[in-house]
Amino acid sequence: MSRPKLGQSVRRSRWSHFTAQNVPSLLALLILIATLVFYAVLFSTSLGRLPGNFELTSTTNNAMPLVFSAVGQTIVFLSRGIDLSVGGMMDISNSLAATRMGGSPGSMVLWSIIILLVGAAGGLINGLLVALGRLQPILVTLATLSIFQGVAIKVLPQPGGKVPTGYTDFLTNPGHPWALIFIGLLVLFWLAFRRTAFGVAIYAVGNDEESARANGIRVVRTRVGAYVVGGMFAAAAGLFLAATTTSGDATAGDSYTLTSIAAAFLGGTTIFGGRGSALGSIAGALVLSILISVLFFAGINQLYEDFYQGLFLVLAVALSALVGYFLRRKK
Amino acid sequence: MSGQRNGRLSSLPALRRLTPDRRRTLYAFAAAVLLFLIGALVRPGFIEPSSVKSILVVASFVGFVATGQAFVILIGGIDLSVPWVLNASAILLVTSSLGQDDRAAEAVLLCLGLGLLTGLVNGLGIVFLSVPAVVMTLGMNGIMQGLTLGLSKGFTCHACSSSSPAVVRDAITNNLLGVPADLYVWLGVVLLVTFALGFTTFGRRVYAVGNNERASYLAGVNVRLTTVVLYMLSGLFAAFTGIALVGYGGSPSLGIGDPYLFQSIAAVVIGGMSILGGRGSYLGVVAGSITLVALVSVLQAMNMPDYGRSIVYGVVVLLILLLYGREEREV
Numbered sequence: 001m002s003r004p005k006l007g008q009s010v011r012r013s014r015w016s017h018f019t020a021q022n023v024p025s026l027l028a029l030l031i032l033i034a035t036l037v038f039y040a041v042l043f044s045t046s047l048g049r050l051p052g053n054f055e056l057t058s059t060t061n062n063a064m065p066l067v068f069s070a071v072g073q074t075i076v077f078l079s080r081g082i083d084l085s086v087g088g089m090m091d092i093s094n095s096l097a098a099t100r101m102g103g104s105p106g107s108m109v110l111w112s113i114i115i116l117l118v119g120a121a122g123g124l125i126n127g128l129l130v131a132l133g134r135l136q137p138i139l140v141t142l143a144t145l146s147i148f149q150g151v152a153i154k155v156l157p158q159p160g161g162k163v164p165t166g167y168t169d170f171l172t173n174p175g176h177p178w179a180l181i182f183i184g185l186l187v188l189f190w191l192a193f194r195r196t197a198f199g200v201a202i203y204a205v206g207n208d209e210e211s212a213r214a215n216g217i218r219v220v221r222t223r224v225g226a227y228v229v230g231g232m233f234a235a236a237a238g239l240f241l242a243a244t245t246t247s248g249d250a251t252a253g254d255s256y257t258l259t260s261i262a263a264a265f266l267g268g269t270t271i272f273g274g275r276g277s278a279l280g281s282i283a284g285a286l287v288l289s290i291l292i293s294v295l296f297f298a299g300i301n302q303l304y305e306d307f308y309q310g311l312f313l314v315l316a317v318a319l320s321a322l323v324g325y326f327l328r329r330k331k
Numbered sequence: 332m333s334g335q336r337n338g339r340l341s342s343l344p345a346l347r348r349l350t351p352d353r354r355r356t357l358y359a360f361a362a363a364v365l366l367f368l369i370g371a372l373v374r375p376g377f378i379e380p381s382s383v384k385s386i387l388v389v390a391s392f393v394g395f396v397a398t399g400q401a402f403v404i405l406i407g408g409i410d411l412s413v414p415w416v417l418n419a420s421a422i423l424l425v426t427s428s429l430g431q432d433d434r435a436a437e438a439v440l441l442c443l444g445l446g447l448l449t450g451l452v453n454g455l456g457i458v459f460l461s462v463p464a465v466v467m468t469l470g471m472n473g474i475m476q477g478l479t480l481g482l483s484k485g486f487t488c489h490a491c492s493s494s495s496p497a498v499v500r501d502a503i504t505n506n507l508l509g510v511p512a513d514l515y516v517w518l519g520v521v522l523l524v525t526f527a528l529g530f531t532t533f534g535r536r537v538y539a540v541g542n543n544e545r546a547s548y549l550a551g552v553n554v555r556l557t558t559v560v561l562y563m564l565s566g567l568f569a570a571f572t573g574i575a576l577v578g579y580g581g582s583p584s585l586g587i588g589d590p591y592l593f594q595s596i597a598a599v600v601i602g603g604m605s606i607l608g609g610r611g612s613y614l615g616v617v618a619g620s621i622t623l624v625a626l627v628s629v630l631q632a633m634n635m636p637d638y639g640r641s642i643v644y645g646v647v648v649l650l651i652l653l654l655y656g657r658e659e660r661e662v
Contacts, residue, residue, distance in 0.1 A: 307477020
């Protein structure tokens with residue numbers, strides 16, 4: 001544990017300030033590139049060609065639900081919270097999409113909006129209980145997870161239902177990697193979002209609630225807002241999940257609670273608030289998804305998938321902590 | 332002031348004289364009794380000795396896991412690796428004993444050793460690699476899941492079809508003076524842990540670390556050792572529950588540990604422990620475990636469908652938390 005000394009940050013140049021602030025995100029990007037290279041090498045040695053359109057498309061499409069849920073989780077993390085109900089909200093969203101959505105464009109747009117609003121409403125419940133009820137986020141979202149899972153099973157008691165083909169083609173086109181556009185939009189959204197008053201307020205509240213309050217930030221409103229946005233992203237993740245699987249399952253989203261937390265951590269965002277970025281989490285989500293393909297081409301039994309994902313998560317976060325430690329000591 | 336915070340109940344003079352910890356423990360037991368009474372109204376047979384005994388046996392499994400979880404929550408940590416440490420232990424018990432009594436002792440020791448080992452790795456990672464507890468134990472859960480699935484070939488191995496050794500089964504299910512042996516085991520654990528936390532230096536150290544890590548370090552507490560030991564205990568209790576569940580059900584299955592993660596955390600918190608550490612009594616955790624299982628049993632007695640049970644479960648947990656789980660107002 002090194003204690004920061006006074007006046008150090010003032011002397012640092014702009015560039016080193018930037019790298020020091022963004023070590024975890026940059027590290028996540030490096031890990032992503034390394035994973036991609038490793039994947040390409042393994043792929044080409046086993047199949048004798050470079051990964052092409054098909055591989056890119058399927059990897060991207062499969063990663064979309066995790067990418068969106070991880071971004072939502074990140075926004076809640078930044079406000080010094082945690083959202084364990086992500087999986088339950090994805091279940092609701094997935095079940096609604098598979099049972100209610102019609103084939104016409106109007107119905108698809110309408111239901112997408114309704115589902116996003118349901119996500120916002122779920123987030124609102126979480127946020128109000130956390131900020132006004134003064135309950136611990138981990139407990140609130142644990143309870144709402146159970147509630148959301150119940151609602152999802154009510155909506156869709158048996159796995160089934162059908163998502164319109166047009167919807168799948170639009171969100172996660174099986175023929176072309178068009179889903180990359182959504183990742184690009186997400187990056188643009190984030191760059192704009194963190195510069196808005198609301199985005200800055202989330203960072204401020206996550207860093208130091210008292211100082212934020214003293215500086216005129218509406219803490220309660222900001223924290224509730226973080227959960228609302230988080231809930232909407234979880235609902236969007238559920239929509240992508242419904243689009244890739246083309247059918248509904250009221251429990252398909254459950255695993256995303258923990259993987260979204262893993263992706264956010266891998267991307268350098270911590271639950272202690274105010275540190276990190278959704279860009280890192282997007283990279284983290286992509287790494288976790290590509291890792292599955294890497295394991296496949298490395299000839300590793302699929303049953304060991306969780307083992308390597310768990311190991312990778314721990315090592316990456318430990319590495320990030322070590323790098324941060326040495327950077328701080330070097331000064 | 333405290334009257335407002337804890338509802339009207341605590342304005343009674345007799346209750347106000349109790350410490351907040353004692354009051355919460357009392358509330359948790361009152362909630363359990365209340366649920367049994369509601370159960371009796373719904374179905375007269377609900378509070379017959381045989382029914383109460385079977386509810387308590389199921390509650391004991393939550394109680395065992397929650398004991399380990401309580402240890403780490405007391406120091407402000409959390410153990411998310413519970414589900415698959417439990418599951419791995421359950422499967423290891425039958426695969427190593429092959430259901431034979433003469434191998435049972437070694438198999439049980441092997442399982443408990445596995446629990447201690449995973450806890451040791453968790454603790455070392457948290458203490459020395461400075462990986463946050465959430466990530467370390469989440470990663471460990473994946474590692475154990477992957478290893479269990481991989482090594483048992485997806486639970487299709489030859490030895491996997493063995494069932495529990497008769498000795499283990501008897502030690503859990505046999506009646507002694509009309510009470511299942513498992514409840515004596517639980518009673519023993521409760522007495523031992525109450526003693527350890529309330530009347531030993533170890534217990535004082537645990538609460539000290541949970542209240543203020545730095546202050547307890549300066550006061551001469553070996554914070555690192557304490558942390559590692561507590562995670563080892565959590566692993567030990569998870570592994571022990573795996574053994575007990577196999578003894579109870581006869582054979583293990585994949586995913587038997589999954590419900591115990593959220594239940595153990597909920598039981599600890601309903602029992603009045605602070606998720607931030609340092610506060611709460613272990614007897615409350617016992618009451619919390621009984622309350623949770625009694626709640627599920629009441630809902631079952633009401634013939635409530637799955638989805639309704641899940642929703643009511645979440646709502647009741649929220650209500651209990653709102654009643655007394657709230658943080659003190661900061662400003």
